[in-house]
Amino acid sequence: MIPELSLNILTSNLLCSEGDSYARQTALVWLHVIGDLAITLAFYSLSVMMIYLVRKQEEQIFSPKFGLLSAFMICCGTLYILEIWSIWQPIYWLTGVIKIIAVIIFIIMANRMLPNISQAVSLIGSQPLITVNKNLDRQIEKLKSIDRFTHNLYSQLETRVKERTLELNALNQKLTQEIKERKHVEATLQHQLRLEQLISRLSTQFINLSAEKINNSIQEGLQTISEFAGVDRVYILLFSQPEPLMAHTYQWSNLESKLVIFPNNKIELEQNLPWIMEKIEYKQIINLSNIDNLPLEASKDQNYLQQQNIKSILMLPMFYGGLLVGLLGFDSILEERNWTEGDIQLLRLAGEIFINAIERCQQQQQLILRTQQLENSNQELQQFTHIVSHDLQEPLRAISSYTELLEEEYREQLDAEAHEYIDFVVGGAQRMQQLIQDLLVFSRVGRQPQNFSLISCEELLQEVIANLKIAIAENEAVVTWDHLPQVVADKSQLIQLWQNLIANSLKFRSKESPKVHISATTKEQQFIFCIQDNGIGIDPKHSERIFVIFQRLHTRRAYPGTGIGLAICKKIVELHKGRIWIKSTPGAGTAFYFSLPIHNQQSSR
């Protein structure tokens, strides 16, 4: 049908050769014009309709061919328009070109349509068409079932996607929560670490702090913890013993202009903060994030704190040796603050460090004071012994010497009884002189600083024997000794010790001539020295008493002496960190023992 139409258009091509011939006949012209316009409209509308239909059907297979057909019809329509134009203004070149274009389009289209024409011709029979239709219906049905299946699948997929999305969302939420928690834990750990570092730094700083630096260091320490915790004010109030005055108040605040000083007096503090101070006395922590939440009975405390613009308060009691010695705390002045476990921990640890340092410094100062007092009393004692040694001896010397002079110069004028009196005076004065001398030695032993050196006991003993030469000779005594070790000791004191012990053995001799033997053994890092004699011996029940000053077991007539010699021995041994004791049976001699520690220096020899 379509090729026929296009042929028609070609054959009915309006040739312009006779153009002018009918231009003068108006009716004819209008007939042509209207006819041409109608045909143009017909072509244009046909082509538009075709494009519309083709588009709507979305027939992919035919579209290029229909495109060509439409183009061909537009060309034809245009030719009729130009025909009208040519009646008055011939433009044959243009019409010619368009005719050629139309012919080219037609040739291309015919070329493409040839196979379709044969197909179309073969479709003309109704039976095949019905078959084709049925086939198509089946295919459509098939396609529809496929479509339903696909749709089903799609909706299933959609459900699953929705479910999965929900699951993912839940997981995501959980993860976010976990990340949040982890971050929180990490932050807590970080805080804990920083806290530990701070505490360790403070401990190191305070552990060996000298008393002069304590105040400054506490001030700096307060600043450090205040900055660490980010609080407006931190303070320490120390109660002095005895109360009521505060021994010391330390505070640090980042708000210099709003600095408030607590009363320097515990009574005043108890008046202003009765509720809080009672809690502190009962060793409780005051943890208030909002002062307004204080109970009714704490209205006085509340007023006082509000006057100072304090919004939140954290206060801890401080203890030393189980006693309440003060308190320390944080204030928040600019804004309310919820005190954390970390804040409490920081305050508690810092408080421990501060109070330990403070107490240690106080003890140090007390020790210095005590030492000073001891030195003073030692000085006084020295003066006293000096007085004793000089001023007491002089009158005694006058008594004895002038009594003797009296006896000498007035011998003839005195009777026997007067001579006896004189003897008593002289004897008494001399005994007193001896007593003073011994007392001086005794006091000097404890007072004078010891001068330790390595001493050979054998050499020392020879010196002692030389000092006792006269007494040994008079008593016809024999002093023998085994190999003796070297000891670290004060030489002059050791000489005094040996001398007193050997002299003791000579003094308390029996009827036999005295035999003194000296030996030494080693026991548990100690040298044990033994001075064995064959003297009168001592009843074991007196073995402690003999070392006590002024204790005498015998009458002065039998054995003269002051009763200081062995007390001096005990003192010397104890000053050398040793011990002195005896083993004795009356009538069978005495063994004096004393121990001296073995110094490492000696044992290595």
Added chain:
Amino acid sequence: MNSVTLRPIEILLVEDSPSDAKLIKKVFDRATIPHHLEQVEDGIEALDFLYQQGEYGSAPRPDMILLDLHLPKKDGLCVLAEIKADSQLSKIPVIVLTTSHSPKDVINCYQMDANCYLTKPNNLQEFKQTVSIIEDFWLGFVKLPL
């Protein structure tokens, strides 16, 4: 024996205790060697005597000094130090005669060039013995500077 001196030996006794001073004088009186003993009672007087100052303007230069340590006004150790610091006086032998048995005093005196340290005896017999030793040794045996 030293060559017999034409003049008596001059001895300065620095002693604040009258009883001790009298006793020493008494014992010295019995000595065989001719001597002249002057006593002063404190450290200031002792130095005045030695420097011939004040009331001691015509005091003789002593051949020997017997010096007690515990003296009023000026301590015996200070007196000793001044004597030994003076080029003229340092030649005079100084015998410290004191009650003190303190090892510290003994060391201090010898460190300050005391010529001898003696403790005061406790009775008459020992006093006599001590003085006779001084007499024999210091006044008889020892060659003293002129």
